Amino acid sequence: MARTRCYDKSGLKKGTWTPDEDRKLAAYVSKYGCWNWRQLPKFAGLARCGKSCRLRWLNYLQPNIKRGNYTKEEDEIIMKLHAEIGNKWSVIAAHLPGRSDNDIKNHWHTSLKKRSTREYSTSTDSIKRSSNNSYQANSQKKRRENETQLNANESFQLSPMQSCSTEVSSCATIDQNVENIHGEREVFQEEIFEVSSGSFWTEPFLVDSFNTASDCFVPSFDDHGVFVSPFSPVMSYGELLCSYY
C-alpha cells in the first residue's frame, strides 16, 4: 500500500512515513503549529519536504481526523455535493468535519464513483423525460453552485481543521505531554537546532524541550507506541497505526 522509502536528489526522504516520523511531526505541529511548512521539517528533525509534512499532518495526524467507515449520511453528502460542484474536494471536505479532502477523493474514486455512475445510468430515462426543463434546471443549478461555494467558504473559514492559523491557535490551548510518546522521552538525531533565545516565532525548535509542560495538544501514544487521538470518535490514528504495525 505504502510507497517504498527512498531519497530524492536533495536528500529529502520520500515514501511511507514511519511511526517515528509521525511522532516527530505530530509533536512539533501540536506544540508549535504549522508556522511555515517549508521550514518546519528542518526544525522538527525530519528529512522531508514541507509539502509532504503538510499532507501527512492534514490527512492523518491532526486531531479529530476520521478514518474509514463512511456513514450513509456522509456518502449521501459527498454524492450530492459532487453532483452540484464537481471535484471540489476541499469544499466537500468542509461539509464533512474530520474528513480530509484526500480521503474523500479516494473514497469517491474507489466506491462512490461507481455507485454514482450506476445511479446515473438508471436515472437516464427520467432525465431524458425532463429534458424540456433543462434550461431552467441549469440556471437553478448554477445559482445553487454559487450558493454552495459561498456556504462552503464560510464553513471552511470556521472549521478549526482547515486553516493553518486556527490550527496554531487551537493547538496552543490544548494540554501537552510529549514525554509520554512511546512511553519514553523523545530522542532526536538533532539535539538542538539552534540556541534558544526568544519567542516561538523567532526561536528555532528546541527538540529536547518536549518534556516541558506547555499548553499544546499532545499526540499521545499507547504502550505499543501507537498514536491515540483524544478527539476522533470514529477511528483514532492509533487504530490506524495498529493496522499497520
Place this chain on the structure above:
DNA sequence: AAGACTTCCAACCGCCTATCG
C-alpha cells in the same frame, strides 16, 4: 499453491493562487 488480476489508498506531482518585498 501460485501467478494474474483487481482494489484501495498513501503519497507524490504539477499547477494555480495569494502574499510579500
Place this chain on the structure above:
DNA sequence: CCGATAGGCGGTTGGAAGTCT
C-alpha cells in the same frame, strides 16, 4: 507591476493487500 516564495488543490501513481483462476 513583477518576481519569488509559500500554501493549497486536484490529478495521478506505486505498490501492498485482497481476490480470482
